[in-house]
Amino acid sequence: MKATFLILIIGLVSCKTKYKECECNHSDIETAIYNEILIQIVEQHSYNAYLGKTAYETNDESLDEATNIEKHKTENMKLQNKLFGDSTNFRTVYIADTCKSSDALELLKKKYYFGIRGYSFVDTTISKVFDDKKVVEDTLSQLQENLQIEQFHACTFKIKPLSKAKKKDVYSGIGVIYFSKLFLNKTKDAGLMIYEDESARNDKDRWGKQRLIYYKKIDQHWKIINIMILGIS
Numbered sequence: 001m002k003a004t005f006l007i008l009i010i011g012l013v014s015c016k017t018k019y020k021e022c023e024c025n026h027s028d029i030e031t032a033i034y035n036e037i038l039i040q041i042v043e044q045h046s047y048n049a050y051l052g053k054t055a056y057e058t059n060d061e062s063l064d065e066a067t068n069i070e071k072h073k074t075e076n077m078k079l080q081n082k083l084f085g086d087s088t089n090f091r092t093v094y095i096a097d098t099c100k101s102s103d104a105l106e107l108l109k110k111k112y113y114f115g116i117r118g119y120s121f122v123d124t125t126i127s128k129v130f131d132d133k134k135v136v137e138d139t140l141s142q143l144q145e146n147l148q149i150e151q152f153h154a155c156t157f158k159i160k161p162l163s164k165a166k167k168k169d170v171y172s173g174i175g176v177i178y179f180s181k182l183f184l185n186k187t188k189d190a191g192l193m194i195y196e197d198e199s200a201r202n203d204k205d206r207w208g209k210q211r212l213i214y215y216k217k218i219d220q221h222w223k224i225i226n227i228m229i230l231g232i233s
Contacts, residue, residue, distance in 0.1 A: 019044070045227060055079065096176060
């Protein structure tokens with residue numbers, strides 16, 4: 001009887017829904033970090049825009065808030081599992097890969113630079129985890145302009161460079177993401193980066209957020225450990 005009960009518990013645990021992981025085997029450590037963090041941003045921190053109108057959003061009034069949130073998460077994991085590998089239904093995220101034609105990127109650098117100094121929590125986080133706070137701040141205040149986007153790979157959405165996109169395509173896509181340069185600790189198993197996501201329906205109707213990410217290498221994959229909003233635009 002005990003053995004049967006134990007097998008039942010193991011079965012229930014093993015059947016728990018979780019996000020399918022897309023294998024991104026990059027020899028270059030920076031490309032691997034950006035790629036894996038991008039997937040987590042799109043699938044878990046972008047309001048499920050990659051799922052389109054299929055995203056599960058219905059509230060059950062009989063459940064408390066925490067249970068509803070867990071229910072939404074589970075249902076959206078199921079939708080991610082269903083979409084996984086089905087490229088005919090992929091939406092597109094655009095990655096900023098150049099600074100040549102946009103004054104906004106200079107503004108973004110300043111936003112990062114002042115934003116990172118404006119939050120005592122961020123200062124504390126950096127001080128606890130990394131030795132030289134100034135080096136961290138100076139690194140994060142710079143935009144990453146040399147991403148090898150053609151090396152990126154995702155299993156639930158498409159990835160394209162912003163420089164080659166038409167406005168109408170951007171408006172109908174998941175959105176645009178700007179990455180800062182990333183900072184790695186001395187043992188190269190944890191680091192920080194900043195990103196801004198921007199969505200738009202047209203030239204006037206735009207919105208976005210700037211976030212700080214603390215990430216670590218766990219079981220050979222780069223995982224977001226903590227994420228904090230620095231600003232809203």
